[in-house]
Amino acid sequence: MNINVKLRLSLMMFLEFFIWSSWYVTMGTFLGSNLTAKDQDVSLAFSTQSFGAIIAPFIVGLIADRYFHAQRILGVIHLMGAGLMYVLYTSSDFSGFFPILLLYMILFMPTLALVNSISFHQMKNPAKEFSFIRVWGTIGWITAGLLISFLSWDSQVGLREGLLRNTWMMAAISSLILGVFSFMLPHTPPQARVKGQFKLSEALGLDALGMLKHKNYAVFFVSSILICIPLAFYYQSTSPFLTEIGMENSTGKMAMGQASEVIFMLALPIFFVRFGIKKTLIVAMIAWAVRYAFFALGDANEGVWMLLAGIALHGICYDFFFVSGQIYTDFHAGTKYKSSAQGLITLATYGIGMLIGFWAAGLISNYYSNDGGEHIWQSIWLIPSGISVLVLLLFTALFKKEQIN
Incomplete structure (x- = not known):
C-alpha cells in the first residue's frame, strides 16, 4: 500500500x-x-x-x-x-x-x-x-x-x-x-x-458447524459462549459502577483497558508460540476472575488501585481469549470454512453469549439494588467472577493439550 x-x-x-x-x-x-x-x-x-x-x-x-x-x-x-x-x-x-x-x-x-x-x-x-x-x-x-x-x-x-x-x-x-x-x-x-x-448458511457460519465434531474445539466453542456472560457485565456495568462510587473522569480511566489491549496484542504472538493455546486461554479466564474480584473489593479511595488494575486487565482478558480464539478457529477451519468459521464464532459470542450476558447482568443489577437506585456492587461483581472461575474449571478439565502451528 x-x-x-x-x-x-x-x-x-x-x-x-x-x-x-x-x-x-x-x-x-x-x-x-x-x-x-x-x-x-x-x-x-x-x-x-x-x-x-x-x-x-x-x-x-x-x-x-x-x-x-x-x-x-x-x-x-x-x-x-x-x-x-x-x-x-x-x-x-x-x-x-x-x-x-x-x-x-x-x-x-x-x-x-x-x-x-x-x-x-x-x-x-x-x-x-x-x-x-x-x-x-x-x-x-x-x-x-x-x-x-x-x-x-x-x-x-x-x-x-x-x-x-x-x-x-x-x-x-x-x-x-x-x-x-x-x-x-x-x-x-x-x-x-x-x-x-451467495449462500446464507456460509454467511451465518453454519457451514462450519462440522468443526464441533472435534472435541477440543467443541469445548472451546461452549467456553467462548459462557465467558461472554461475564464480558457483558464489564461493558454494561463498569461505567455506572465507577460513577456511582465516586470515581472522577471514569471514562478516561476506562480507556486504560484499550491501551492495555494494544500492549498485550503485541505480546500475544510471543506468549502464544511459547505456551500454546490452552495456557493462553487459561490465563485469559484467570484474568476475568481476578478483574471482577478487584472490582468487588476495590473502592474510589484506598482501593482505587484495584479498580485501575481491573481495568488494565482488559488487554489480557480480550486479546488472550478472543484474538487467540480467532486464531484457533482459523486453524481448525482449514481453507474451505475460513470465512464461515469466523462468522460462526462471532455469532456465538457477540450474538448469543453476550445477549445472555446482558440479560443476566440486568437481572442481577436490579436484584442487588435498593429503592433509591444504589447498588450493592460487591455482590454484583462477585457473580461474574464466579462464572469466570466455573468456565475456567470446565475448560481446564475438558480441553486437552493441543499443538497449533
Whole structure:
C-alpha cells in the first residue's frame, strides 16, 4: 500500500471506533442519570449490540457483498447513523430511545465487517499489514474516552447538569464526517459476484458447524459462549459502577483497558508460540476472575488501585481469549470454512453469549439494588467472577493439550 491509502484506511478505522466509543462506554450511566432508566432497561439497550451482531451477516452477505461497493454502503450507513444519533441526543425517555438505538445498531454492526473488507482489499499481506491499520481503531476508542473525561461530561457536576447527553451529539458529528469521508476511500467492489452465488448458511457460519465434531474445539466453542456472560457485565456495568462510587473522569480511566489491549496484542504472538493455546486461554479466564474480584473489593479511595488494575486487565482478558480464539478457529477451519468459521464464532459470542450476558447482568443489577437506585456492587461483581472461575474449571478439565502451528 502507498502512504495515501494507509492514511485513509487509518483515519477510517480511527473514526469507526471513535464513533462507537463516543456513546457505548457511558451509555449505562447516561440512561440512569438522564433518562432515569432501570437496570432492565439498560440491559435491553446493551443487548442491541447482540441483535445487531446476529442480523449483520444478512446485511453484509445479502446486500453489501452482492450489490454495492463496500465504501459506498459504509458511507450511506454512517450518514444515516448521524441522523439517528441526533435523534438519540434529543430523546427524553427510554421508550422513545430504545427503538432508535436498536435500528442504529442493526445498521452499525455490519460496518465492523465493512471496514475490515475495505482494508483487506488493499493489502497484499494482511497478516503483516492489517494490525498497523487496525490499531488506529483502538486509538480512536481511547481518544473518545479521554475527550469525554477532559470535557468533564462524566464528572459528578457534568452528570447533574446533564452534559453526558453531548456524547450522542459527538457521535452524530463524527458519524457524519465518516459518512462523507467513506466516499473518498479506495474502491472495494462487491465480492460475491466474483466468488459465485451467495449462500446464507456460509454467511451465518453454519457451514462450519462440522468443526464441533472435534472435541477440543467443541469445548472451546461452549467456553467462548459462557465467558461472554461475564464480558457483558464489564461493558454494561463498569461505567455506572465507577460513577456511582465516586470515581472522577471514569471514562478516561476506562480507556486504560484499550491501551492495555494494544500492549498485550503485541505480546500475544510471543506468549502464544511459547505456551500454546490452552495456557493462553487459561490465563485469559484467570484474568476475568481476578478483574471482577478487584472490582468487588476495590473502592474510589484506598482501593482505587484495584479498580485501575481491573481495568488494565482488559488487554489480557480480550486479546488472550478472543484474538487467540480467532486464531484457533482459523486453524481448525482449514481453507474451505475460513470465512464461515469466523462468522460462526462471532455469532456465538457477540450474538448469543453476550445477549445472555446482558440479560443476566440486568437481572442481577436490579436484584442487588435498593429503592433509591444504589447498588450493592460487591455482590454484583462477585457473580461474574464466579462464572469466570466455573468456565475456567470446565475448560481446564475438558480441553486437552493441543499443538497449533
